[in-house]
Amino acid sequence: MDASKQLISTQKNVLGQPLESCGSDPLTGFYRDGCCNTGAADVGMHTVCCVVTQEFLEASARLGNDLLTPMPQFGFPGLKPGDRWCVCAARWLQVQRAGAACPVVLEATHEATLEVVPFEILLQFAVIPKTLQ
Template identity: 40%
Template sequence: MTGYLRNGYCEVPASDYGNHAVAAEVTEEFLEFSARQGNDLRGVVSPGCKWCLCATRWLEAFEARTREPAGDKIVPKVFLNATNFKALDKIDINNLKQFAGK
């Protein structure tokens, strides 16, 4: 189950220093990118899974998309209605909106 508290919600308690606030659908390209950054999530999630991502890792993917061969595919689709407002501590809302799912 996703979420820092493994309760299915992108809650961000004070103990969550990773700010797992971004509700997103991961792609194979994102999982490969994350593994290269030192956090291999492939043992926990697979492409197409909805997951609460660390705001910083989502932002890293967003910023790296212009340098990566996979381009925009490394940036997971965001579900704004399920993303915790604490994501805005790290990410501009307009950047999240660019990759918002419908």
């Protein structure tokens, strides 16, 4: 079993349940496996699964984290509104404090996020699963 698959099977989300996939189009995650899992190599803690909005993308770029511009040399396609992406917990919180937070998928957001972002804030921006709508 490769290391990223092992991480997926053992890591938990902010709800204390098994971490779910965040997205595959574009393929997200620090390990580019579709999940917001983390490990020692992920110093940026790419653990928040969010559904990016134009407002979020523009605010993030203004704050120094350009997620709009493709960087093929790093396998990064550039994001557009509606994409699901694993963002750094501290960066998500920075954009939230600037008034431009985007929705968060709690089931796919790694529990390590709680070291940076209070659960109550994540809950305010939570995507409601289709099964509960």
